Amino acid sequence: MQYIAPIVIGVLYALLMSFVREPHRRRLNAVMVAGAGAAYLSGGGLGGWEFAFTALVTYVAFRGLESWTWIGVGWLLHTAWDVVHHIKGDPIIPFAHTSSLGCAICDPVIALWCLRGGPSLLALARNRRGRGPSEPGPDVSRETPSPTRG
Template sequence: MSIVMPIVIGLIAVTLVSLIPEPQRRLVNAVLVAGAGAAYLSGGGLGYAEFILPIVMTYVAYRGLDSWTWIGIGWLLHTTWDVLHHLVDSPLLPFAPLSSFGCAICDPVIALWCFAGGPSVLGWARDRLSRRAQDAGQT
């Protein structure tokens, strides 16, 4: 379950955020990725190096205001930070020892969705069901 649940959480996050209409969806995601860059600041597990990610993510989030690709890059950068924190035993949530590990699984799910252009999950599902209905009607 330590791998399945973070994937499910990533899929739920993507589905919920995809309910926001464009172009606000991309803007909200840029803000979310900026916030993710500061998620580890209070723990200090990497010492002064903790200041690197927020600085980099601020730039990435700014670029993400106009680009889903940059937002996806931001989530992958955060994944790297998750892995580092997991390896040095400094979890994102101090009361959940595997939280950084789980975050490192969840974040790439979000990144993949961003690299796909942040589409509406419900719109995608509706299109798929509509195509199936059309295909069934033709046979």
């Protein structure tokens, strides 16, 4: 269960985010990955490296405001940071010794969803049942193109 629950949490995260319409979903996820990047600051288990990592993820999250790919990269960076903390024995939740391991399992699930463009899982389920069109793919504008002059 220790390995299954984080996967379920990652899928639930994507499912809950599916209730947020684009482009707000992408922007909210950029904020979420920025927050995740600062999650270890209070523990300071890696000293000054915690600040360097937070600065890196903040930059990646800023780029993620306009790109799902950058958000996915941010979650993968956080996965690596989780692994480092798990190996060092400095978990994200001090009283839950395997919390960084759980986070390291959950984060790639979220990253894969983001790298696919953060699609609405609700819309994907509707499409499988033949109920209607899905939302646009990653980084696709909803504006109609202007007519060409010729």
